[in-house]
Amino acid sequence: MEIFLHARAEELVGNGLIALQIPAANDVTFHSDFYCGKNFELLGTCLVDMAKEGKVDEEKVDTFNLPIFFSQLKDLIKILESNDDFIIEQMETIDTKSHSIQVNAQMYVSLHRATLEGVIENHFGDEILDELFDRYTKKVMEIPAILDMQNLNVVALFVLLRRKV
Known part of the structure; x- marks a missing residue:
């Protein structure tokens, strides 16, 4: 996260804003x-x-990995607060369990496609994308419990950062 923040700071002008969820x-x-x-x-x-x-x-399947990691909320906040490149303008926690968003299979898969498509395309090429996500949609529909966002122990941290001058 520290490396990510430093890289974004290099891209922004002084007093520039970045919003992260x-x-x-x-x-x-x-x-x-x-x-x-x-x-x-x-x-x-x-x-x-x-x-x-x-x-x-x-x-290619055997060598494909998704580098996904969920930090503890307190650790993430500590990193953001101690960052030398940004000032925190606003920060709030969004508890995903308190929002009763009804997600259908197509929305769920679209979210994952938007997030992962670039990584998958870089590893496998773009010719498999449509079929892969069509198959994924069918499997998600077979397991409707996976759509229940209430079962996740995840929160979202919204933070608005201002680049230090």
Whole structure:
């Protein structure tokens, strides 16, 4: 996170603003209870299925990794507060459990596609994207419990940062 913030600071002019919404593990969550990767495992099964059918190189599937990590909220706040490049203009925690957003499979998959498409395209090429996310949609529809955002032990931290002059 520190490297990310420093890189963004180099891109901004003095007094420039950056708004971030960062997912974090709820501070009351124990690491042994926290696992937010079920959705990514499901996407992985789609890639494995495509490899078995010869539509994707099996070695590429074996070497594909998503570098995803959820910091504890308190640790994330500490990093933001101690950063030398930015001043915190506004910061608030958004508890995902307090928002009763009804998510359907298409919305859910669209969110993941928007987030992951570039990484997947860089590793596999763009020719597999539509079929991969179509398969992912079908699997998500088979497991509706994965759409229940209330089961996640995740909060979102909204922060508005101003670049120091």
